[in-house]
Amino acid sequence: MSLTLDCFTGAAVYLDTMLPYALLRGVEPAAKALFERIEQGALTAYTSALTFDELAYRLLLALIRDHYGGAPLDLLRADEVRPIAEMVDYAIRPRDALHYAAMQRVGCLDLASHDAHFDRIPLLRRFVL
Secondary structure: OOOOHHHOOOOEEEOOOHHHHHHHHOOOHHHHHHHHHHHOOOOEEEOOHHHHHHHHHHHHHHHHHHHHOOOHHHHHHHOOHHHHHOOOOOOOOHHHHHHHHHHHHHOOOEEEOOOHHHHHOOOOEEEOO
């Protein structure tokens, strides 16, 4: 069963990726109204780290489609660094950017990882097995 958001009268709602995506891309006015209710404290919203991972990836694909046209995944497969570098500071994937943001938040810039993409971030020290 599905209902439209304007029918929602509850006190709390879990937000999947599409809601912040619709707000940030400006594709659905109802998303703005929902987030205004959340900001005003009239509604409690929940989400997860997975939502932010999916959101960052979807936004990246949308920006690539907007700037380059065509199929964003094909462009990423052919040349990942160039389109990402134009949109973020270190040319790292959204999921890696979330890891970096979490590291910054806790003040830990030493990383145990085999992912060489992190070497693009000059402040990090990466350690491998």
